[in-house]
Amino acid sequence: MSELHTPQAGDDHAPDLDVVGLLMRQHGDIRNLFDEVEQSKGDERRDAFHRLVRLLAVHETAEEEVVHPFAGRAFEGGEQVVEDRLAEERAAKETLSALDDLDTDDPEFLPKLRALRTDVQEHARAEERYEFTHIRRSTDVTNLATMAKAVKAAEAMAPTRPHPGVESAAANVALGPVAALMDRTKDAVRKAMKNG
Numbered sequence: 001m002s003e004l005h006t007p008q009a010g011d012d013h014a015p016d017l018d019v020v021g022l023l024m025r026q027h028g029d030i031r032n033l034f035d036e037v038e039q040s041k042g043d044e045r046r047d048a049f050h051r052l053v054r055l056l057a058v059h060e061t062a063e064e065e066v067v068h069p070f071a072g073r074a075f076e077g078g079e080q081v082v083e084d085r086l087a088e089e090r091a092a093k094e095t096l097s098a099l100d101d102l103d104t105d106d107p108e109f110l111p112k113l114r115a116l117r118t119d120v121q122e123h124a125r126a127e128e129r130y131e132f133t134h135i136r137r138s139t140d141v142t143n144l145a146t147m148a149k150a151v152k153a154a155e156a157m158a159p160t161r162p163h164p165g166v167e168s169a170a171a172n173v174a175l176g177p178v179a180a181l182m183d184r185t186k187d188a189v190r191k192a193m194k195n196g
C-alpha cells in the first residue's frame with residue numbers, strides 16, 4: 001500500500017460551506033492522486049488512476065454546472081475568463097480519454113499522465129487566480145454555501161481512497177464510461193441546486 005493519505009470529504013468534519021474553499025481542497029486532492037498514480041505500480045496504480053479519473057470528471061462537471069455559469073455573470077470580464085477555462089477543460093478531457101484507453105503499465109502511460117498533470121494544474125491555477133478570487137468578492141455566504149452543497153453532491157460520486165483489498169481483484173473492476181459518470185454527476189448537481 002502507498003504511504004500517501006489522500007484527504008477525503010468528511011475527514012475533518014468540516015462543513016465545507018464555502019464553494020471556493022471546497023474546490024481548492026479538491027485541487028489539492030487531485031494533485032495528491034496524481035502523485036499516488038505516479039508513485040505506484042500494477043493494481044495499485046490502476047486503482048489510484050481510476051480514483052483520479054472519477055475525481056477529475058466529477059470536479060470539472062460540478063464546475064461546469066455550478067461555478068462557471070455563476071462566474072460568467074458575476075463580475076466584469078467573467079464571460080471571457082469562463083470561456084478560457086472551458087476551453088482548457090475540453091482539452092484536458094480529450095487527453096484524459098486518450099489516457100483512459102491505455103493500460104496503466106503501458107510505457108506510454110506515464111509520459112501522457114505527466115502531460116495531463118501539467119495541463120490540469122495550470123488550469124487549476126488559472127481558476128484560482130482569475131475566477132475563484134472574484135467569486136468570493138462577488139457574492140454572499142448564502143450563495144457560497146448553496147454552490148458548495150451542489151459540489152458536495154457531485155463529490156459523493158468520487159471516492160478518493162483505495163478500494164479495500166486493492167491488491168486483489170477489486171482493482172480490476174471496470175471504471176465504466178467517464179461520459180456516463182459525468183451525466184450522473186450533472187443530475188446530482190442539478191437536484192442539489194433545485195433543493196438548495
Ligand SMILES: [Fe+2]
Nearest residue numbers: 060063089127
Ligand atoms: Fe476546472
Ligand SMILES: [Fe+2]
Nearest residue numbers: 023063124127
Ligand atoms: Fe477546478
